[in-house]
Amino acid sequence: MIARVQTWWTILRICIEERLVYRGDFWLGTLMRFLPIVTQIFLWSAVFEGMAASQGTSGAGQQIAGYTYHDFVAYYLMTTITRAFSSMPGLAGSIALQIRNGEIKKYLVQPIDLVGFLLLQRVAHKIVYYGIAFLPFAFVFYICRGYFPGWPPADVMFAFITSLVFSFLLGFFLEATIGMIGFWFLEVSSLLFVYMLFNFFFSGHMFPLDMLPEPWRTLVQLTPLQYLAYFPSAVFLQKIQGHDLWFGLTVQAAWVLFFIVACRVTYWRGVKRYSGFGG
Amino acid sequence: MFISVQKSFNRMQRPSYTRVFLTFLRNSLVRDMMFPTNFIIETISSFGWVMMNVGFYLLIFKYTSQIGPGTSAGDAWDKYQFFVFIATSMFINSIVQMFFMTNADEFSELIRTGGLDFALLKPIDTQFLISLRKVEWASFSNFLVAAALMIYALPRVDGFHLTIWQVILYPIYVLAGVVILYSLMIVLAAVSVWLGRNTSIYDFWFYITTFSRYPMEIYSGSVGSLLRFGFTYLLPVLIVVNVPARMLAKPLRAEYAPLALFAIAATVGSFVASRWVFQRALLSYRSASS
Numbered sequence: 001m002i003a004r005v006q007t008w009w010t011i012l013r014i015c016i017e018e019r020l021v022y023r024g025d026f027w028l029g030t031l032m033r034f035l036p037i038v039t040q041i042f043l044w045s046a047v048f049e050g051m052a053a054s055q056g057t058s059g060a061g062q063q064i065a066g067y068t069y070h071d072f073v074a075y076y077l078m079t080t081i082t083r084a085f086s087s088m089p090g091l092a093g094s095i096a097l098q099i100r101n102g103e104i105k106k107y108l109v110q111p112i113d114l115v116g117f118l119l120l121q122r123v124a125h126k127i128v129y130y131g132i133a134f135l136p137f138a139f140v141f142y143i144c145r146g147y148f149p150g151w152p153p154a155d156v157m158f159a160f161i162t163s164l165v166f167s168f169l170l171g172f173f174l175e176a177t178i179g180m181i182g183f184w185f186l187e188v189s190s191l192l193f194v195y196m197l198f199n200f201f202f203s204g205h206m207f208p209l210d211m212l213p214e215p216w217r218t219l220v221q222l223t224p225l226q227y228l229a230y231f232p233s234a235v236f237l238q239k240i241q242g243h244d245l246w247f248g249l250t251v252q253a254a255w256v257l258f259f260i261v262a263c264r265v266t267y268w269r270g271v272k273r274y275s276g277f278g279g
Numbered sequence: 280m281f282i283s284v285q286k287s288f289n290r291m292q293r294p295s296y297t298r299v300f301l302t303f304l305r306n307s308l309v310r311d312m313m314f315p316t317n318f319i320i321e322t323i324s325s326f327g328w329v330m331m332n333v334g335f336y337l338l339i340f341k342y343t344s345q346i347g348p349g350t351s352a353g354d355a356w357d358k359y360q361f362f363v364f365i366a367t368s369m370f371i372n373s374i375v376q377m378f379f380m381t382n383a384d385e386f387s388e389l390i391r392t393g394g395l396d397f398a399l400l401k402p403i404d405t406q407f408l409i410s411l412r413k414v415e416w417a418s419f420s421n422f423l424v425a426a427a428l429m430i431y432a433l434p435r436v437d438g439f440h441l442t443i444w445q446v447i448l449y450p451i452y453v454l455a456g457v458v459i460l461y462s463l464m465i466v467l468a469a470v471s472v473w474l475g476r477n478t479s480i481y482d483f484w485f486y487i488t489t490f491s492r493y494p495m496e497i498y499s500g501s502v503g504s505l506l507r508f509g510f511t512y513l514l515p516v517l518i519v520v521n522v523p524a525r526m527l528a529k530p531l532r533a534e535y536a537p538l539a540l541f542a543i544a545a546t547v548g549s550f551v552a553s554r555w556v557f558q559r560a561l562l563s564y565r566s567a568s569s
Contacts, residue, residue, distance in 0.1 A: 032482055032483065032486050035486040035487075035489065036486060036489045038506070039489050039490055039492065039493060042493070042497045042498050042499075042503055042506075043346070043493050043497055045497065045499075045500075046346045046347040046348075046493075046494075046496070046497035046499075047339055047342070047343050047346055048343075049347055049348040050343045050344070050345040050346045050347050050348065050355055051342065051343040051344075052348070053345065053347075053348040053349065053355065054343065054344045054345055064342045064343075065342075190317070190320040190321065190324060193324045194324055194327070197324065197327055197328055197331060200331075201331045201334075201335065206335055207335065207338065211338055211341075211342070212338070213338075213341065
């Protein structure tokens with residue numbers, strides 16, 4: 001048991017050191033992340049001004065689907081945090097690539113579990129990412145603090161942090177499962193593109209999902225995608241409260257569990273199919 | 280004997296750029312058609328991307344009748360005007376994607392692997408060769424979608440009647456927009472000669488061009504005016520879509536003539552600047568082999 005923990009600890013440490021090599025890239029990349037939000041903020045400001053102008057009102061207190069202009073800005077800022085937890089750039093693609101070029105063999109012969117190894121790698125990535133990105137994040141949020149209604153109460157905060165952890169796990173296992181499809185189809189890039197497309201629009205990254213009209217709203221709520229960006233952000237802004245909040249958290253946990261199992265099963269069945277040749 | 284060598288040398292020095300370009304077009308189409316299923320999937324997925332974007336804007340206009348304060352003849356954009364704007368943006372982006380995106384992307388790879396040697400040795404302008412080698416036919420579908428959106432939205436714009444000036448000027452300004460975006464892209468690609476690594480640079484391109492996606496009137500207030508000034512006059516990405524879209528969607532007004540004139544100057548300026556940077560980058564290129 002101790003030996004096992006030591007192995008995992010070593011892997012985690014190596015991954016962290018590996019990640020620290022490209023610090024400069026990180027800094028630049030993090031600040032860049034906020035650039036599209038700047039255009040979004042101006043767009044929504046113009047939308048609200050347009051609404052006020054066409055209705056002949058002053059614009060204060062205008063709401064779209066229960067969100068004021070300030071809520072919109074706060075929402076977009078929150079999605080940068082939630083996306084930073086749930087997005088797994090290149091995970092599915094790299095799994096599929098390792099399957100295709102046979103690199104996956106090393107996990108089959110070594111006493112290391114592929115999924116566990118990748119998970120630790122991502123944990124290391126996120127730790128380093130937040131370690132370094134904390135400053136730019138804090139800076140942007142401090143400047144924009146006027147848009148937030150204030151800190152939520154402790155129980156909401158607890159729910160928010162829980163849903164963030166779940167969103168990380170959900171993002172990881174969902175993408176890993178898609179990567180495992182590489183055992184059946186060697187080329188998954190087009191499938192990935194479709195996934196990314198849906199992810200981009202229906203995770204709530206582009207707009208709060210409350211805006212969607214009825215049949216769509218229910219449909220989108222049935223997918224796990226909303227838990228990657230919309231749900232934690234809306235929880236923090238207290239748009240989801242009471243019964244809905246705890247129900248949502250339970251469903252999110254269920255999705256995490258589902259994809260942990262799905263990932264394991266596809267990996268296990270995939271390895272059975274897999275045949276590796278050569279040295 | 281000497282004369283005939285001289286003649287063939289002359290002929291070698293001046294390759295027919297049109298014919299070379301047509302060959303690129305044909306070769307790329309042949310290459311794309313080798314994997315027809317892949318081509319169809321790519322077409323469908325880029326079509327899906329466009330449709331999702333249109334859906335997003337439709338959603339916005341469910342809640343408001345215009346974007347920005349003022350009247351729709353002036354600073355504000357109503358639904359159909361905005362769709363004309365989006366269609367224009369799609370025209371420009373699909374052309375850039377079709378002709379330049381893949382090539383600029385592969386440029387840094389050519390430098391890293393030393394493959395640029397082969398391009399330098401060919402008796403043709405290197406920037407031409409590098410920029411247009413591969414044509415991404417799948418992006419052509421976006422161009423068609425843009426055309427469909429334009430045909431749908433344009434007649435529905437309030438008080439719209441097409442004038443001969445719009446017919447002449449619109450394509451010119453769309454091409455000017457393409458040239459500005461191309462110049463920016465090739466400068467960023469050329470910078471990779473010096474840096475050797477270009478991931479952040481491509482993100483940079485993506486993030487900078489997000490500023491071109493919306494009407495420039497939305498950048499109001501003190502920060503907004505600063506952004507608007509910077510992205511109009513210093514790094515002219517805001518005029519890429521704005522100038523042609525306004526020309527078509529809104530009545531022509533004298534007050535916008537200076538901006539239209541500036542757009543031409545900016546286009547020429549960006550192209551010259553990009554060419555200069557590209558040539559400088561080639562001078563610092565050291566082959567990867569030997």
